Amino acid sequence: MAEKSFAVARLPGFATIAIGVFVVLYVPIITLVFYSFNAGNTLTSWQGFSLRWYADALENRAVQEAAMRSLLLAASAALISTCLATMAAIATTRRKKFRGQNVIFVAINQPLMVPEIVTAVALLIFFGVIKAWTGYQGLWYLILAHSAFCIPFAYLPIRARLEGMDLSLETAAADxxxxxxxxxxxxxxxxxxxxxxxGAMLAFVISLDDVVITEFVKSAGQETLPTYMLGQLRREMTPEVNAISTGLLALTILLLIGFTLVNRKKS
Structure with missing residues (x-):
C-alpha cells in the first residue's frame, strides 16, 4: 500500500489559521477603502456614499506637491538602485566563485536584515555632516538615501534571473x-x-511607500505622500487620508502585479 505524501495543508486547524491570518491582514485594509467613500467628516462614522474626499485630495495643493515629489523620488531611486544592483549582480554571478563572494552577498543585502530605523539614523548622521559642510539642503539627499536602501530589493530578482540564465549563449557569442x-x-x-x-518595479514600490528613512533625512518642505499622511495624524483627520491611502494602495497593487508578471516571463 502506497504511503500518502505529507502535506501541511492537511494538518488539523491549518485552514482555520490561514483564514484568520487573511482576516487580520486584509480586513483593516478593506475597511480603510470602504470608508474612503464616506460622505461624512469622520473616519469611522458612515454617512453615505460619496467621492468628495477623492475630489478634495486631487484639488489639495499640498497633496499634489507631495505626490509629484514621491513619484520623482521613487523613479530616481528605482533607476539608480537598479543600475547599481544590475552591476553588482553581474559581478557576483557571471564569474567563477571566489573567496569572499558570500561576504559580498551578505553586505549587499544587509539593509534587509538591519532594522530600518538603524539605517535611517545612520543616514541622518551621515547626511547631516554633509549638509553642515556644504549648506546644500536639496532633494538629492532623499534620492541617495532611498537608492541605497532599495539596492538589495532590486538586487535579489536580478540575481535570481542571472542564476537561471544559461551561459551557453554568451559563450557562443564570445566564440x-x-x-x-x-x-x-x-x-x-x-x-x-x-x-x-x-527589480526596478520592486524598488519603486519600496521607495514610494517609505516613511522612516524619509522622515529622518528630509529637509523642511520636502514632504512625500507617506510623510504628509503621517503629519495628518497630529491634526484633525478626515476621510481624505483614507482616499489618499486607497490611491497609494491601488498604485502599489498595480506595480506588484506588474512585478509578478514580469518576473514570471520566460526568456
Missing part, C-alpha cells in the same frame, strides 16, 4: 568574436530584461 560589451548588449541584457524590470 563568434563578439566583444564583452557586444555580448552584454545583444545577449545578456535582453535575457536579463525581465529581472531588471522586476
Amino acid at each position: 563568434l568574436y563578439a566583444t564583452p560589451w557586444q555580448t552584454f548588449r545583444y545577449v545578456t541584457l535582453p535575457l536579463l530584461g525581465p529581472g531588471i524590470a522586476a
Whole structure:
C-alpha cells in the first residue's frame, strides 16, 4: 500500500489559521477603502456614499506637491538602485566563485536584515555632516538615501534571473568574436530584461511607500505622500487620508502585479 505524501495543508486547524491570518491582514485594509467613500467628516462614522474626499485630495495643493515629489523620488531611486544592483549582480554571478563572494552577498543585502530605523539614523548622521559642510539642503539627499536602501530589493530578482540564465549563449557569442560589451548588449541584457524590470518595479514600490528613512533625512518642505499622511495624524483627520491611502494602495497593487508578471516571463 502506497504511503500518502505529507502535506501541511492537511494538518488539523491549518485552514482555520490561514483564514484568520487573511482576516487580520486584509480586513483593516478593506475597511480603510470602504470608508474612503464616506460622505461624512469622520473616519469611522458612515454617512453615505460619496467621492468628495477623492475630489478634495486631487484639488489639495499640498497633496499634489507631495505626490509629484514621491513619484520623482521613487523613479530616481528605482533607476539608480537598479543600475547599481544590475552591476553588482553581474559581478557576483557571471564569474567563477571566489573567496569572499558570500561576504559580498551578505553586505549587499544587509539593509534587509538591519532594522530600518538603524539605517535611517545612520543616514541622518551621515547626511547631516554633509549638509553642515556644504549648506546644500536639496532633494538629492532623499534620492541617495532611498537608492541605497532599495539596492538589495532590486538586487535579489536580478540575481535570481542571472542564476537561471544559461551561459551557453554568451559563450557562443564570445566564440563568434563578439566583444564583452557586444555580448552584454545583444545577449545578456535582453535575457536579463525581465529581472531588471522586476527589480526596478520592486524598488519603486519600496521607495514610494517609505516613511522612516524619509522622515529622518528630509529637509523642511520636502514632504512625500507617506510623510504628509503621517503629519495628518497630529491634526484633525478626515476621510481624505483614507482616499489618499486607497490611491497609494491601488498604485502599489498595480506595480506588484506588474512585478509578478514580469518576473514570471520566460526568456
